[in-house]
Amino acid sequence: MSQFKRSDGRANDELRPIKAEMHVLKNADGSAYFEMGNTKVIAAVYGPREYYPKQLALPQESMVRVRYHMIPFSVKERKSPALTRREIEISKVIKEAFGGCIKKDLFPRSTIDVYIEVLNADGSTRVASINAVSLALVDAGIFLYDLVAAVSVGKIHDQLIVDLTGDEDQNSEADMPIAMMPSLNKILLLQMDGTLTVEEFNNLMKMGIQAIKKIYEIQKETIRSSLESVLKMYGQT
């Protein structure tokens, strides 16, 4: 058991180095960049804005539209720029995750458009996307019940690990992305691929929630530092 070592030398419950930045795009109402190791994601939020065609708009709440896309050079071999089945599915999954966290009835008949571009894919792209979108939504000033933090957990060679890389993902026995609103203790996304025993599932959940809390702190720090660069300028005034 002690023989097991992850390819990048991390401990089983250790996250990859995370870098996050807000307001990276000027044209979007809100945007964010999120990096977990080699997985790099940029997210842009437009809206709430009017929905066209108007007759399809929802009369009492705003719609959330999500487009998750991997750009052709994000993977080792060129990926076709058209949306694949996998991308459409992930878009839907992310949309449903954020449906539970945005207060939609504030802006009836409108739409909130979210665009996600994966710049470099190395596993856990959907959770990195969720982390990026969460920051971009805050940047756009949209009503959120809480920030959403997400992490993927999995099992490889009978070991439970957190934050899978691309290689680990391909060789894993099971992987499970989790997204939640940490301070409200609510889960927004839970998928699983592979097989786990009930005990393993419970342990993975615990590890995932711990990792999510770490990411949540990083997100909060990012938001604060985006404002406090100005505060520091005036130091003691």
Place this chain on the structure above:
Amino acid sequence: MKREIVLPSTLLETGDDLKPGLTTYKIGPNIFSGILGLYEKTNSKEINVIPLKGKYYPSIGDRVVGIVTKFQVFSWNVDINSFHEAILPFSNAIKKERQFYSDLNKLISINDVIYAEIISFDRFSPPTLSIKKKGLGKITEGYIYEMTPGKIPRLIGKNQSMINMIKQMLGIRIIVGKNGRVVALTQDFNKIEILGEVIQKIENESHVPGLTDRIKNLLESKLNKTS
């Protein structure tokens, strides 16, 4: 008077008699913030956060600067920088309803800038504008700036102190729309540039205390340089 930066899900107040506003929500007796903003303790029963980002949320009685986008059968459509386009019915724009107009396009046409008041808005109908009152109407000259709508109160200041100071020092007329659009009614390009810098400073530093003094210093140094 201490303002603090709050994030979504920051606990603001606890109390059964308190009510959540447009920017907050309530679980049990606790009121949490829903947006990124500034929170200041007040005596009001309705708890609200001053937003630092986001679009304009229309409310009745607000005076806004809009841009006409469409000419329709009964109204003009006006972009007011919100999540929904506003409408300006002809009946709210024309004072003498009995008079016949051969071409309403001459009155207000597409891309015209208007200063208007929101007279009705609810969740089931779009905001409706009126330009019948005094001081409202078409803006024919000037320069438009855009800023975050939530920061407009900082530009105006307490009892209009900040905006009056800016108007006095620059010696120009300024129209401030609650929707984040500001119009400088002048042809003097120098002053347009200075006002742009002032607005940018307010935009960036609205959450840092002592803003009025810094704006005053900025204006003084800029005006001394040019004169």
